[in-house]
Amino acid sequence: KLSDDKKKIIKEFLDNAYLQKIEPKAVVIYKRSALISSDENKLRITVDKDFKAKKYENLFNRDGVIEILPGKCIVEVKFKNYIPLWLKEISGAFQLEEYHGSKYCTSVEKCYNIN
Numbered sequence: 001k002l003s004d005d006k007k008k009i010i011k012e013f014l015d016n017a018y019l020q021k022i023e024p025k026a027v028v029i030y031k032r033s034a035l036i037s038s039d040e041n042k043l044r045i046t047v048d049k050d051f052k053a054k055k056y057e058n059l060f061n062r063d064g065v066i067e068i069l070p071g072k073c074i075v076e077v078k079f080k081n082y083i084p085l086w087l088k089e090i091s092g093a094f095q096l097e098e099y100h101g102s103k104y105c106t107s108v109e110k111c112y113n114i115n
Contacts, residue, residue: 024056026107029065042080043087049073053107068110074099 002010016022029052037043051069058064075096077087109115 026053026056026104026111027059028053028103028107030103040080041082041084042078043084044078045087046076047073048076048103051103051106053111055111064111066110068103068106074103 030048031050033047035045052065053068054065
């Protein structure tokens with residue numbers, strides 16, 4: 001059950017979205033694999049790949065689907081206390097790069113030919 005404070009925040013968000021006519025512009029489509037540890041560190045690794053996007057219009061129509069971030073995968077690591085040593089070693093061995101971006105923003109840019 002939501003607290004009154006959370007209900008107020010949600011209402012404020014929805015009111016602002018309505019007043020400012022905020023609406024989605026793109027749909028992001030990708031495949032995700034998730035690994036979750038059961039130890040106290042609560043390590044969670046997700047691997048996203050096969051990124052595609054389309055304009056939000058005609059949501060269920062597959063026309064206009066385009067590929068974004070071709071050949072890339074995004075590995076996201078979350079943990080409670082520490083990054084395990086084995087994960088640091090794998091990151092180095094595969095020369096993983098940090099990605100500071102948004103799949104959604106990249107989708108909007110590609111769908112609307114921005115940049």
